[in-house]
Amino acid sequence: MNGNPNAHNIEPDEQLVRDATLFDDWFFRRFMKDYPEGAELIIRICLGRNDLYVTELSVQEPFDAENSSGKEGILDVWARDDNGEVYNIEVQYDARGASPKRAFHYLSLMTQYELSKGAKYDSRPNCYVIFITKTDYIGENQPYYWLNGFRPDGKDAGIGAYIIYINGAWKGDDAIGHLVRDMAQTDPNKMHYGVISTRARSIKHRKEEAKMSGSLAYLKEKWTNEGRNEGRNEGRNEGWNEGRNEGRNEGRNESIYEYSHSLMTRLNITLDEALRLLGISREAYEASCQAHNASKPT
Numbered sequence: 001m002n003g004n005p006n007a008h009n010i011e012p013d014e015q016l017v018r019d020a021t022l023f024d025d026w027f028f029r030r031f032m033k034d035y036p037e038g039a040e041l042i043i044r045i046c047l048g049r050n051d052l053y054v055t056e057l058s059v060q061e062p063f064d065a066e067n068s069s070g071k072e073g074i075l076d077v078w079a080r081d082d083n084g085e086v087y088n089i090e091v092q093y094d095a096r097g098a099s100p101k102r103a104f105h106y107l108s109l110m111t112q113y114e115l116s117k118g119a120k121y122d123s124r125p126n127c128y129v130i131f132i133t134k135t136d137y138i139g140e141n142q143p144y145y146w147l148n149g150f151r152p153d154g155k156d157a158g159i160g161a162y163i164i165y166i167n168g169a170w171k172g173d174d175a176i177g178h179l180v181r182d183m184a185q186t187d188p189n190k191m192h193y194g195v196i197s198t199r200a201r202s203i204k205h206r207k208e209e210a211k212m213s214g215s216l217a218y219l220k221e222k223w224t225n226e227g228r229n230e231g232r233n234e235g236r237n238e239g240w241n242e243g244r245n246e247g248r249n250e251g252r253n254e255s256i257y258e259y260s261h262s263l264m265t266r267l268n269i270t271l272d273e274a275l276r277l278l279g280i281s282r283e284a285y286e287a288s289c290q291a292h293n294a295s296k297p298t
Helices: 010-019 025-032 038-045 099-115 176-186 196-205 205-231 239-249 253-265 271-278 282-295
Strands: 053-064 074-080 086-092 127-132 145-147 160-167
Touching: 010 196, 025 038, 025 053, 025 086, 025 196, 025 271, 038 053, 038 074, 038 086, 038 127, 038 160, 038 196, 053 253, 074 099, 074 127, 086 099, 099 127, 099 160, 160 176, 176 196, 253 271, 253 282, 271 282
Parallel strands: 086 127, 127 160
Antiparallel strands: 053 074, 074 086, 145 160
16 A cells, blocks of 8 residues: 555656656756756766865766767766866766766776867876666675776775766765765655755646656657557557557657657757657667658658
8 A cells, every 4th residue: 555645646757857866867967067066966976075166067968088989978977066077977887887988988088078189198087988887887885996097905096087887776884875865865855965855856846847747748658549549440458668669660750859859849858868768779869861851752
C-alpha cells in the first residue's frame, strides 16, 4: 500500500518531476544551469579540496578544439575556477555511456582548447574530467578512481590532465557518500547538502519544469498510443516499446524526426538530449531525417 495519501492525485507530469534525480540528464543540467555553487560543491568534493571557486560555467555546449579535425563533444557541464583550471562534469545513469575512452576524448579536447597556437606547453591549465556514474563502473568498491596523471609511486606525474570516476553506489559515511546519495534522492528535504537541496527544491516547484516534463509525457503518450493502435490493427497490443519498433519497421521514421524536433522546441534542449529523453538512437534519427526529406514535395 502506498504511504502517500495524495499519490493518486498527482498528475503524470508532476510525478515525472517529483521522481527526478540528479542522475537524470535533463534534471542535472537544469540544476547546473546558471548555478556555479552546485558545480563548485561537486568539484570540491570529488577533488577533496575546499580552496577553489567556480568563476565560469556552461551547460550542454558543443565543444570542439579549434585545432582538431576529429569528433567534437557535447559536455554536460564545463567550468573554470579562480586559478584558471578547467573541469568537465558528466553524470552517467547508464554504464554504456561511461567508457573511459569517451572520458579521454573529452579530456583531449579540453587540453587542446586550452593551449593556444604558439603557447608554451607548461602554460596550459590543469584539466579534469569527472564522471559520476550511477553504479560502480570500475568495480573495485572504492568511492573514487583517478585513472591517470600519477606515477607508480603515487606522486603527480605533472601531466596536468586527469580523469576521475566517482562511484555513485558508494555507501560510505563521507563526503562522496553524502554527495551520491543526494544525487540519487528524489526528495530535497532528505538531502544532506544545502547547496543541492535548495536548488533541487526550487526546480521541482517551478511550473516551467512541470510544463517541461508534461511535454515529454505528452509525446511519449502520443507515441505509445500510436504504437498500440498499429498493434490493434494487426491483432497485437504490445504498447510503447513494441509499437515503436513496429512503427520503425513500417515506415514511421518520419514521426521520429517530428517528435524529436517538437521536444527540442518545447523544452529548448539540444538534439542529443531530446534523443536520450525519447530513447532513440542516433541511427534511427538519421533514418528518420532521410524519410522526412524524401516526403517533401519536389
